[in-house]
Every structure is written in structure tokens, then in C-alpha cells.
Amino acid sequence: MADTEHEFVRSQMLPALAPPSSQVGAVRWMRENLFSGWANTALTLISAYVVIHFLWGMAPWWLHAVWNASSLPDCRKIIQTDFGPHAEGACFAVVHERWKQLLYGFYPDTEYWRPNLALILMLAAIAPILFSHLPRKLLAFSALYPFIGYWLIWGGTIWFPVSALLGFVIGGVVFKLLAEKSAVVAAGAGIVIAALWWMFGESWLEAALHAALPISLPSVESRDIGGFLLSIIIGVSGITLSLPLGVLLALGRQSNMFFIRSVSIGFIEFIRGVPLITLLFTASLLLNYFLPPGTNFDLILRVVIMVTLFAAAYMAEVIRGGLAALPRGQYEAADALGLDYWKAQRLIIMPQALKISIPGIVNTFIGLFKDTTLVVFIGLLDPIGFINAIRATSEWNGIYWELYIFVGALFFVFCYGMSQYSMYLERKLRTDHR
Template sequence: MSDTDAQSVFFMRDTMLPQVPPPAGQSGPVRWLRENLFSGWFNTILTICGLIALYFLLRGLLPWFAHSVWTADTLSECRQIIAAKWGPDATGACFAVVRERWTQWLFGFYPRHLYWRPVLTLVLMFVAMAPVLFPGVPRKLMIFSAIYPFLGFWLLWGGSAWVPLGGMAGFVLGYIAWRVLRENRPLVGILVAVVIALLWWLLLAGPVIDLFRSIAPLAIESVRSDRFGGFVLSLTIGVAAIAISLPLGIALALGRQSDMFLIKTLSVGFIEFIRGVPLITLLFTASLLLNYFLPPGTNFDIILRVIIMVSLFAAAYIAEVIRGGLAALPRGQYEAADSLGLDYFQAQRLIVLPQALKISIPGIVSVFIGLFKDTTLVIFVGLLDPLKGITDAVRASIDWKGIYWEPYIFVGSIFFLFCFGMSRYSMYLERRLKRDHR
């Protein structure tokens, strides 16, 4: 056989090679450390500097947390316990203040015998949110989701049951008018629904509520708004503002892209004005100036005024986030809607908005998280938020005068849990709606 013939003969293995473990540096923790912490000289220096900083940080924090005291009646008793256990120079956290005053951080000055009402409202809130947030929940629960805002208002503030029922009646009348006119004149149907609801609330709701109240006085003990505080106040303002600002932001985003000059001008003016004014200014407006624009003798609850202003503030930012999602859609999507013969509202509901909202999910959730944290600014209008208002009230007590870090750690941890939960749900929603798998 010649050399040429020998080279033309190919060898094919008829057995598999036995598996061998990967090299030590190519698997497990060693590979992760090399790729993430020591991938180069600069990354190595940063890792070493970070470890040094972490060492000095933990050297001070770990003993402070390890020497924590959870059972004491006063700050001085806490310090005595720490000195007796770990020496006179030892330092430690006095989380006994959290154990003693946690109800105040959660409920503010809400009557103690009525704590069941905000707790029940919170539980029902998760029930009402379930069909909106998770696809596996029966759609029939959406009826309860629509009723919940009025039920939650009644449970928190109390008073006559006919007040929230009268408010709900305005939405029902507007919805009926919209259903009648939506097929032939959708825009006219929306305008008529808004006008009917406003006429009901401004002219008819008061006398009708008084009539039913005189016939059947269904009521529970009322609670004034100045008794609200802590996380009951933050959740009330935050959840209500989130629920109101999202549809309002969608309407503003669509209005800003409208071809009608008046609607576009009003939407742009509103968005730019709200975004150019600090939230604190709007809160002062809600607290001091809004009553000047209301009829004499009108007593508009301060918490409801704050909810309105916070909702308008968040709606302006959500509108810009959604406008970015609308701008990201290819022009072909709009042309596809036109080719199918869909009108404006059908195209927005079935094709445009679902895709734009999916694109805008991270930005929308970021606005929601910032909105929930901004509820602490209500301290500037005299409401007792958990971070400043309730904490200062606790620290003003003789028993806990001088305590500092522990209340802020407790309040910050609860805020973190809520905000982290919103961010995790955002990521879950993005994964569920993702269609372009590769």
C-alpha cells in the first residue's frame, strides 16, 4: 500500500471514551470565583478592596447585632442588660423598642380594638389583586376586585355603608352608559359616562345617600384620618395611588400621541407641569390650597386629597414610560391593525397597548416602587408616616428617648420586603409574557 492510499484510510472509533471529571479550575466554586471575582488584575484589586471594606463593616455590625436585646421596657434597661452580659464597654442593638411598639409602626394611632379592620382590608386586598396579577385565578373574582376599593374604604374609615355604595353607583351608571354607546360611538360613550358619573356624585349622590341613611342606618364605628399612621397609612396611599395612576397614565400617554390638537395639548401640558413640580409642592397644594377651590363648607378628607395628588404625580411619569413603550413598537403593528379594519379603540386594546405595556413593565414597576417609598413624604402635611412620623413619636417617649438606628432598621426592612416583592413580581411577569424565546 502506497503512502497516498494509507492517508486515504480514515479511522472511526467504535467505543465511547469513559467520562472524566473536568479540571479543577473549570468547574464548581473555583470556576465561579475566577470568572466573577478574579478574572483580571483590575477585577482582582476591586475584589480585595471590597473584601477589606466588608471586613471592617462586619467587624462593627456583627457584635452590635449579636448583642441585641429583645426584651426590655426602656432604653436604659436595654443598656444595663448589655453591660451585664457583655461588659461595660459593649454595644448592642435594643430591638426591644420594636417588640414594644410594633403595633404603633403598623397601625399608627388607629383604635386598638379596631385593628381587625385594617388587617381584614389587607387580606381582602390580596384576594382582590389575585385575579388581576395571576392568570390561574378564576376570572369571576374580578367582580370582587371591582367592589374592593369601596369595601376597603368603608372598612378603614367606617361610618355609613351608604357612602361607598353611593360612590360605587356613579361608576355603575357611567359603565352602563358606556356599554350602551361603545359599539357605535366609543369616544362619545366615554364622555357621556364621565358626565353621568360626575352629575351623580355632584348633584344626586348626597340626597340619595341621606335618604337611604335615614331609612336603614347601616354603619360601623368611624375613624378620623388623623388616627391613621404607620404602614396602614403608607399602604392606603400607595395602593390607591398605584391603582388610580396606571389607567390615568395610559390615557395620558395615548392623549399625548393623539392627532387631536386639544387633547394632545392638554396631555402634554399636564405631564410637563406635573413632572416639573416637586411632589412636596403638590402635597402642600393638597393640604392647603385645594379647599379654596371647593364649595364652602366642604370637608374633603386630607388622606383622599393626598391620594389624588400622589396619583396625578405618578400618572405623569407612567405616561412617559408608556409613551416609550408605544414609540418602541414597529410601525408595522399599527399598519397591521389598519389592515384588519380595526378602529382606534380596538387597535389600542387588542394590538398596540398589550405590546407597549409589556415593553414598559420595568419602568412602570420602578415608578410604583418609587411611589410607595414617596408615601413617607406625607409627614410634611401632618400625616404620621412610619419612617419619620411614628418613629419620632416613639423616640419622644421618655422610655425610648435616645434610641436611633433600631427603628429605622425595622421600618426600612418592611419597606424592602414590599419593594422587593414588587420587583420579583415584575420579573415573573416579564418571563410569563416573553414570547421571543431563543
């Protein structure tokens, strides 16, 4: 009887079986996401029909593309010769012929190595800022890069950016010496001393150093800089400068000091209430009326300043939202630790506020980078400006989609990269372990 009781007890473990094919891989994903119900199935089929119909109609245009032709009529003749008298196709030959203008504008052909090197160094400079696992010592190069990049792109004597950098060094030394007494007084004194150096000491030192050791590159005028190079200069400069300025404006708007709060609120509300194109026209046409006669204030620099101020106002509101989202206990914890205002902001408050504000910050950056195309209205030939100029020529009169597709692809690469980095940063800083 005992043997009968243990007759159905297994003495060995069964080997693990593979899961059913409907529960793994692409089949499971499609069943859960595309065919989970009758409504989802219907929407999937309708969407598939629309996409296939669109691709089927666009396929001949892409497959008949021509990459080598001297004009639009030649391009159409090649398409009709190769694919029939009624065939249509893309004429990407315009991109093949004019890509230098679309990327560099009228920058001298023999000097293309300079913006190319500046772009490579820019990527190296922002790498330690974007990725914390890289050595912190590389941040010194990040701080020096704006001066290196300026010299590479605009050229001239190397002592101009060196003497300009010296102004920041002098201002920083003054700030460090006075910071223990009052951070506000130290910042103000540092700014004043640096400004005095740039007004009175910089030109003298630059001339003396250039006379002693003339190191220079051929100068390139700002009117020769255009295309996507111009968009990168304005976009990267605006992004880099608008974030710290936006942080200061957000803190100023929440300040207990009436004057600072009023100035911050007035600036933010005024800038947010004025279209960017109006500010660009102000930078292009009106700003010179307020400058001394004979002053040569570079147009690209004026545009960078206006774009930075515009983005900083929106950035301040994004960061203010992050500050408002923090519980009051974080501020009380900073007070309980005996931290002063700036240490509390640097160590406790601002890191959490910036973490909360990452999606809004990156969204503002992307919008700023795309808004650089508005400079076409003030006479700067960015990629959109060159599209209009190319389409006005007799060789390419009538071309349309090909140029906009190329420029749109360039902007998509940069904007998509910023979006993906934002998602990476959110995953890295996530603390809820979901």
C-alpha cells in the first residue's frame, strides 16, 4: 500500500521548456500593442494602409533620384531618359552641388578646416559637461573652448581672445577675494573690474603682445559666415548662455529683495511678451542708434545676445516651475544644516529643481535651436536663407522639396540628439527605481 501511495510522486525534475511562441519576441509585442482588441486591430490596419499607400506613392520619387546634374532641367532630362517620358524623381543634385553653401555659407574654401576643427573641439568640450564619468579636469578645456572656437572661426590675432579671457580671470580673482564678505558685492565688483579691463586694458595688451609675437589666422568677416555653421554658432551660444542666466532670473524672481525681484519679473514678462523676430529686428536695425558713432558691433554677436535673452526668459520660468515643485521641507532642511543661501541653492535646492525641469529645459533648447532660422529675416543667410538664394538662380529655379528635406534632416539630427540625451539624463537621475 505504501508503494502505491508514492507511485505518482516524480523523483526527477522536468527540464525547463521554452515559452510558447505567442508569449515571446515580436509576436507577443504585436499581440499586446497592435492587436490587443478589435479597436486596436482596426486602427492598426487603417494606419498600415495609410503608411503603405504613402510609401507606395513616394517610392518612385525616391528611387528615381538623381545626384549628379548641373541644373534642374538637366536633372529632369536624366530622369525622363532613364525612367520614361512621364517619370518623376527627386533632384538631389542640387544638394550635391550646393552643399558647401548650405553648410558653410561664403566661408573661404581653403579655410574649411577651421570650422571643422572648431566643431570637433566643441564636441570634446561639451563631453565632460554632459557625461559625469569623464575626468573633471577636462572642464578646464570646456571653459577655454569659447575663446578657441572664436579664434578658429573668425581668425585674426590670437591675442584678442587671450586678452578677453584675461578679463574673466581678473573678475574671477576679485570675486574670490571678496566672496567671504558678501557674494553680491563680490559679484558686482568682479563684473565692474572685468568691464574696466575690457574697455581700457584689453586693446593695449592685445597690441603689445601682437607686436611682440604676431600669431594670427586670416580674418573672416561675419557676413561670410552662413549656412548650418551660422545656426550652430547662434544655437550653441544661446543654449550655453541662456541656462545660467535663466537660473539667475528664476532665483531673482523669487528673491525677497524688492529691486531684484521687480527687475527679474519685468525682464521676464517683457521678453516673453515680445516675438523673437521683433527682438532680432531690434538687434539688426535699432541697436546701432543707441551706440556711439563709429561703433562696429558685430551683427552675429547682436543676434546671439538677443537670442540668449529671449531663451533665458523662458528658461527662467521652466526652472521656477522646478523650484515650485520642491516640497517646503527641502528649504527647511537646508536651513537646519546651517547653510547660507548660495550653498543651499548649490547643494540642495537647485540640483533637485534642475532634475525636475529637465524635460522643459531640453524642450526650450530644441525650440531655440530651431528658431535660429528666423535670422533669415534680418539678412543673415542661414540654411533657409541659402535655400531661397539657390531657388532664385536660373539653374535651380523651381527646385523645392529636396533642399528642405536636406536642411530638415540636419536639424532633426541635432534636435533628436538633444532629445535622446534628455531621456538618458532622466534615466540616470531616476531615484524611484521603477
